[in-house]
C-alpha cells in the first residue's frame with residue numbers, strides 16, 4: 430500500500446529521498462525548506478494532513494524544533510540530520526509524551542552500521558594491548574557543516590563502550606564532493622591496523638532512511654537505526 434511522505438529539509442538528501450521514494454511505496458506529498466519553515470513554523474496539522482511519515486534531513490540548528498513539532502503533531506519521523514545530539518534526551522521525552530514513533534541515525538547506511546559493529550569488536554580486542562594507540566579520521570564534501578561528523582563521534586563512543594578506555598585522536602577534513610569516508614586505526618611500534626568505510630554515493634543513506642520510514646509507519650517508540658537493522662526488508 431502506498432503511504433504519504435513529508436520531506437523536511439529538501440536539500441541534497443531530501444531530493445534524493447524523493448527520487449527513490451516510489452521504490453519503497455511512498456508518495457511525497459509535502460516538502461519543507463528553510464524559507465517555508467523558519468523555526469518549524471511551516472509544520473502544522475494543515476500542511477501535514479494525511480502524512481504517514483516524515484523524513485527530517487535539514488540542519489543541526491533547525492532539526493530539534495522540527496522533530497519536536499512533528500511529534501506534537503502526531504507524525505512518525507525518521508531523523509537523519511546530524512549535530513543535534515545534545516538535545517536527544519529532551520526529544521526522546523517529547524516523542525514518548527506524544528506517543529509517536531521515531532528512528533534516528535547519524536548514518537543510515539547499512540554498511541556503516543555493520544562497520545560500527547566491526548570497529549567495536551576491534552576496539553575490545555585492542556583494549557587489552559596498551560602498546561596500541563588509536564585514531565579516528567573522516568573526510569566529507571566541503572558543504573558539510575558539522576565536524577567531526579556525527580558518525581566519527583559515534584564510532585569513538587562505540588569504542589569506549591566496547592572497553593577501549595585510552596584516548597582516540599579524532600580529526601576531519603572537508604573538501605570537494607566526497608560522500609563520506611571514515612577510518613579507525615590502531616598503531617604500535619611494530620605495525621598499523623586500519624579499518625575504513627568509504628561511501629560511494631549518498632544513495633546508501635537515502636535507501637536506509639526509506640527502509641526505516643517503511644518500518645516506523647504506524648509504530649510507537651524511540652529507536653536508533655542499528656536497533657532495527659535486523660527487522661528491515
Ligand SMILES: NC(=O)c1ccc[n+]([C@@H]2O[C@H](COP(=O)([O-])OP(=O)(O)OC[C@H]3O[C@@H](n4cnc5c(N)ncnc54)[C@H](OP(=O)(O)O)[C@@H]3O)[C@@H](O)[C@H]2O)c1
Pocket residue numbers: 437438439440441442443461462463464465466467468469486487488489491495508509510511512534535536537538573574631634
Ligand atoms: N544520517 C545520515 O545518513 C545522513 C546522510 C547524509 C547527510 N546527513 C545529514 O543530513 C543533513 C542534511 O544534509 P544535506 O546534505 O541534504 O544538506 P543540504 O543539501 O544543505 O540541505 C539542507 C536542507 O535543509 C533545509 N532547511 C534549513 N532550515 C530548515 C528548516 N527550518 N526546516 C526545514 N528545512 C530546513 C535547507 O533549506 P534552505 O536551502 O531553504 O535553507 C535545505 O533544503 C545534514 O545534517 C547532514 O549532515 C545525514
